Amino acid sequence: MRDLSDAQLAQLLDKDIFHLISASADKLGLECYVVGGYVRDLFLERPSNDIDVVVVGSGIQVASELKKALGKKAHLSVFRNFGTAQVKYHNHEVEFVGARKESYSHDSRKPVVEDGTLEDDQNRRDFTINALAVCLNKDRFGELVDPFDGVGDLWDGIIRTPLDPDITFDDDPLRMMRCIRFATQLNFFIEDETFDAIERNADRIGIVSGERIVDELNKIMLCRRPSKGFVDLQRSGLLQRIIPELTALDIVETRNGRAHKNNFYHTLEVLDNVCKAQEKSIASDGNGHDSGPNVWLRWAALFHDIGKTKSKRWDPAIGWTFHNHNIIGAKMIPGIFRRMKLPMDAKMKYVQKLVNLHMRPIAIADDEVTDSAVRRLMNDAGDDIDDLMTLCEADITSKNEVRKKRFLENFRVVREKLTDLKEKDYKRLLQPCIDGNEIMEMFHLKPSPVVGQLKQTLKDAVLDNKVPNEREPLMNLLMAKAKECGLV
Known part of the structure; x- marks a missing residue:
């Protein structure tokens, strides 16, 4: 300033x-x-x-x-x-x-x-x-x-309206969303009289189109600390009218002296953690991110525990449980996206997938990290595996530093295993299934330039996707090349 x-x-x-x-x-x-x-x-x-x-x-x-x-x-x-x-x-x-x-x-x-x-x-x-x-x-x-x-x-650092805020917000209720968005973007505070007017006029948001509301939500999502905006949306009563499923998480129940955490504020902490991870990734990426951070990973963070309200149960032996909240939450995503006028295309499916899978890496990290478990996770997550891991690491918000350190260390092991398996699978998929030893045995050759030439022919064919990495088509190619070299 x-x-x-x-x-x-x-x-x-x-x-x-x-x-x-x-x-x-x-x-x-x-x-x-x-x-x-x-x-x-x-x-x-x-x-x-x-x-x-x-x-x-x-x-x-x-x-x-x-x-x-x-x-x-x-x-x-x-x-x-x-x-x-x-x-x-x-x-x-x-x-x-x-x-x-x-x-x-x-x-x-x-x-x-x-x-x-x-x-x-x-x-x-x-x-x-x-x-x-x-x-x-x-x-x-x-x-x-x-x-x-x-x-x-x-x-x-104050946001306030030029004239009477009740008239300002009653005239154009989208201004209530813009008020909270500017406060979040600029890290300003909303003046008390202006904020009180948002509370009084929150019902007016009903005349604003879903597309305009989503546009403001996306701008809040792309802020450095979007939790500030969602706290204001919740305090003002706007969030209840826009995403009631999220508002429903803002509760703590206690039974027999045992309470569960407030999943609304946990969700916002996870969201901010994802933003920090993205900011760190962009800063360390020499190639840059011209398109900015992936806002849909942030939506996945916002909705990752959305199924906890429906899945919450009390078990006298172990306390509060939220079994299958990820599966329940994933089933809720299409309905929420449709109602909010969020895109119903691959972006929705991406969010749904991350919500569904966000417990899997934790389960793997809790147990022995086996190749087969990690490979199944890679298969299910596909190209979104790194985003899933970012979400899961952000989800570790325990105040118990020993427990938090243990989980993050286990996730580090999972990430190492992912990197190792990606490399192994890459080699397995792209290295020809007929190797040099078999070529030498087949044509009674010793290590020599001609062996290297035959190997390179097969490798180039696989890398260029001219033939599938399967024995029969590669053998046909090998025999044709060997004939050119006078070996058959």
């Missing part, structure tokens, strides 16, 4: 794209401002390529003028129904909209829009930190307009 004067803001905006926007607006005699996230991120020293511009007048006119100035390399998209336009140029995406004021009906997130002033436009913004505006017109270039002290809230 840094403090920025108007002169410093002007210096940071001293780029061709902003001067061209400025010239386009001035040519048309219209006020224009860069607003929202781009300005916020200048103060937070975060990178941002997406630029939102508010024009007091027609945003489409300024966008069209900018397109002319940029020439053929720029692409203009106009959305007249919404009064917006977008200009794409190199790494920049500039969204233009006319300043407006909005009014809502109770049963819809779609507002009635009227032309407005900059003040009207800032009043309709979701949070004070997103209501910052910097003028781009030449005579006021770099001037900050901050009517709600959004900069102060950035310094204090």
